[in-house]
Amino acid sequence: MLDDLRLFIEISRWGSFAKAAEELGIGAPTLSKRMLALEDKLGYPLLLRSARGLRLTNHGQAVVDEMADPLLALHAKSETLSTLEAKTFHLLCPQNLIIDPLYDALQSFQSQHPDIQLHVEPANSVALLSQKRFDLAIRVGELEDSSVYQKRLGQITVRVVVAKEIATTQTLFLPFKASQIPATDEWLTLLAQFNHVSYVGDITLVRKLVGSENGAGVLPMTEIAALRAHSKTAFKYIGDCQFTRNIYALWPNQQIPPAHTKDFIEQLQAQCQALDYLQGAILSLS
Structure with a gap:
């Protein structure tokens, strides 16, 4: 009804169906039918139609006096919705990635959009995205939620690493579920070397x-890079077994991401391309 009321206001401004239809881009017969339907809903006539043209009824004039200004203002405001930009941005990301290899992308995005209130939820546990509010999520590994759109950013190789001083250790720390480890004979043999x-x-x-x-520990190259950078200890790989995990950017609702989301994805992609270990390379420990 609000849309039809706005059409009626425009008709009252132009004084004829033909002129109003031309300005609105609607056929005059269609406009006339919609006014008849509006009058039927309201229960009283709005327009007096004659060979000399249109005149407002008393009810029609009362509707114009009461509704013209707020309806036209609302329409003008609604016209800006297509270019409206959100003032907040919600990012879900693995903590180990965003505080180190992908931090520069986060900082760059914030610098480019200083007016945005950035809400970052850094967590390594994977929650169903359908239960979270987010504009962009970064995920590593197999995706379990198919209700969102995705873009592959890179990949990370995973290997077993240990300090050289204790290279014969019987303890292995595993940050992945058994289902995330390749069920190959090579990996099963390697894991069997450890008592704990x-x-x-x-x-x-x-x-x-x-x-x-x-x-x-079974670690991705992102963490091995951190070991190299922040520890004086020498490390070595155990065995030759390895597998890769893809890095994805995920966003909801529409195939083409909104402008801010697109900007952030481009920053992330540039950062992934700048670091070879985010493109599947194996870091040297020599």
Whole structure:
């Protein structure tokens, strides 16, 4: 009804169906039918139609006096919705990625959009995206939620690493579920070398345990890069087994991401391309 009321206001301004229809881009017969339907809904006539043209009824004039200004203002405001930009941006991301290899992308996005209130939820546990409010999510590994759109940013190789001083350790820290480890004979043989396999549900914690020489760990290259950068300890790989995990950017609702989301994805992609270990490369420990 609000749309039809706005059409009626425009008709009252132009004084004829033909002129109003031309300005609105609507056929005059269609406009006339919609006014008849509006009058039927309201229960009283709005227009007096004659060979000399249109005149407002008393009810019609009362509607114009009451509704013209707010309806035209509302229409003008609604015209800006197509270019409206949100003032907040919600990012879901693995903590170990956003505080280190992808931090520059986050900082760059914030610098380019200083007016945006950025809400970052850094967590290594994977929650169903359908239960979260987000504009962009970063995920690594197999995706379980098919209700969102995705773009592959890169990939990370995973290997078993240990401090050289305790290279014969019988303890292995595993940050992945058994279903995430390749069920190949090579991996099963490698895991069988350890008497104690401990599941630790946080990749950063596994890295700290390996760095403190508490045992070996199955770690992605992102964490091995952190070991190299922040530890004076020498490390080595155990065996040749490896697998890769893809890095994805995910967003909801529409195939083509909104402008801010697109900007952030481009920053992330540039950062992934700048770091070879985010493109599947294996870091040297020599």
